[in-house]
Amino acid sequence: MIPRLFLLFLFFLLFLSSSASIRSEQRLPMASPAEVGMSAEKLRKIDEVVRRKFIEGKQLAGATVIVARRGKVVHFETYGMRDLSRRKPMTPDTIVRMYSMTKAIVSVAAMILVEEGKLGLDTPISKYVPKVNSMKVGTNPAQKEITLRDILRHTAGFPNNVTVDRLYREAGLPSLANSTLREMTERLNHIPLRSEPGTEWHYSFGTDVLAHLVEVGSEQSIDTFLEQRIFKPLQMTDTGFYCPARKLERFALLYGRNLEPVAASQPGTSGPFTFETAPKFLSGGGGLVSTGIDYMRFCLMLSGMGQLEGARILKEKTITEMTRNQLPDAAYPISRPPRGRGFGLGFAVRVEKIESESSSIGEYEWLGGAGTEFWISPRDQLAVVTLSQASPMRDLGATVKPLVYQALER
Numbered sequence: 001m002i003p004r005l006f007l008l009f010l011f012f013l014l015f016l017s018s019s020a021s022i023r024s025e026q027r028l029p030m031a032s033p034a035e036v037g038m039s040a041e042k043l044r045k046i047d048e049v050v051r052r053k054f055i056e057g058k059q060l061a062g063a064t065v066i067v068a069r070r071g072k073v074v075h076f077e078t079y080g081m082r083d084l085s086r087r088k089p090m091t092p093d094t095i096v097r098m099y100s101m102t103k104a105i106v107s108v109a110a111m112i113l114v115e116e117g118k119l120g121l122d123t124p125i126s127k128y129v130p131k132v133n134s135m136k137v138g139t140n141p142a143q144k145e146i147t148l149r150d151i152l153r154h155t156a157g158f159p160n161n162v163t164v165d166r167l168y169r170e171a172g173l174p175s176l177a178n179s180t181l182r183e184m185t186e187r188l189n190h191i192p193l194r195s196e197p198g199t200e201w202h203y204s205f206g207t208d209v210l211a212h213l214v215e216v217g218s219e220q221s222i223d224t225f226l227e228q229r230i231f232k233p234l235q236m237t238d239t240g241f242y243c244p245a246r247k248l249e250r251f252a253l254l255y256g257r258n259l260e261p262v263a264a265s266q267p268g269t270s271g272p273f274t275f276e277t278a279p280k281f282l283s284g285g286g287g288l289v290s291t292g293i294d295y296m297r298f299c300l301m302l303s304g305m306g307q308l309e310g311a312r313i314l315k316e317k318t319i320t321e322m323t324r325n326q327l328p329d330a331a332y333p334i335s336r337p338p339r340g341r342g343f344g345l346g347f348a349v350r351v352e353k354i355e356s357e358s359s360s361i362g363e364y365e366w367l368g369g370a371g372t373e374f375w376i377s378p379r380d381q382l383a384v385v386t387l388s389q390a391s392p393m394r395d396l397g398a399t400v401k402p403l404v405y406q407a408l409e410r
């Protein structure tokens with residue numbers, strides 16, 4: 001009797017787990033490929049390639065690929081394991097470290113406040129943080145002040161997180177990990193700029209500064225503002241700055257080159273971090289964890305020109321402004337491959353077509369250092385999210401992209 005009851009109990013738990021997974025996928029609007037002008041057969045090619053190259057080829061422990069067109073998800077597959085040693089599979093609701101894909105969300109948060117007149121795109125940031133009043137380029141005083149637009153398009157002249165963290169330590173100041181966003185931002189005068197604001201593109205820790213400007217403009221902490229103004233309206237129920245204990249079972253491990261578990265770093269520093277407790281430093285540049293479902297809902301809001309299922313986050317004209325190239329001629333193109341890209345207000349933007357690469361003019365995108373990527377093509381009405389947890393990251397997104405474009409039929 002006891003073994004039978006135990007088996008029934010296990011079956012019940014498995015049923016609940018399966019039902020939860022099914023329910024979670026239902027939070028996405030779904031359609032068949034044919035309904036939105038795509039080939040189901042060609043989309044299935046994604047599964048074959050991902051399994052053969054990345055899972056069977058032992059490049060990745062697990063992966064997720066989600067493809068949407070015309071506001072509907074037409075392909076959602078998970079592959080491999082989120083935890084190899086415990087044989088825990090990747091599932092639709094697996095939680096992963098987003099790292100720099102956090103930037104797109106915080107950029108949207110800033111633009112909400114720009115729409116409301118609480119932040120100004122071309123207003124010097126010293127208006128919002130008066131202690132940032134004497135920036136230098138090298139050892140010389142800066143000729144221009146940094147604006148919100150500079151931060152959003154990465155032309156503020158800031159160095160990267162690791163450099164900032166080191167310079168603060170050398171100056172006898174607390175590390176980024178031991179600072180709040182306000183404390184970090186108010187110490188910016190200790191950081192020499194790489195270039196005159198507004199003149200050069202350099203990928204930097206600027207979105208961490210942006211997160212504090214959101215706090216100033218909203219009079220809320222960044223985590224509270226994101227929860228109230230983006231996550232809750234978009235039903236992004238598993239997105240935040242750490243993974244709470246009740247969800248740790250769904251949190252994927254991070255794997256190295258030989259599929260051995262490796263320590264994840266805290267955003268902005270080189271120290272190990274578990275993401276299991278709320279950090280002091282709420283990194284707007286890389287601190288969020290999320291799921292494929294949640295992040296696709298965010299992407300569907302973007303591809304829906306600021307709204308999803310009746311929830312309006314931004315105006316259409318704001319999305320248009322964010323997703324066009326904002327770089328001055330001297331700063332174009334950005335210095336990262338693929339070529340032919342400018343930068344908007346929070347996103348890399350495809351400005352030139354490179355024949356050797358699958359892409360579309362106007363396509364915008366970004367990625368995260370542990371193997372998360374998204375891209376949106378307004379021209380083709382596509383939104384794609386690919387996820388893994390690998391350090392260094394593999395070319396999952398680049399492998400999937402041409403297969404998605406090949407699946408277009410009309």
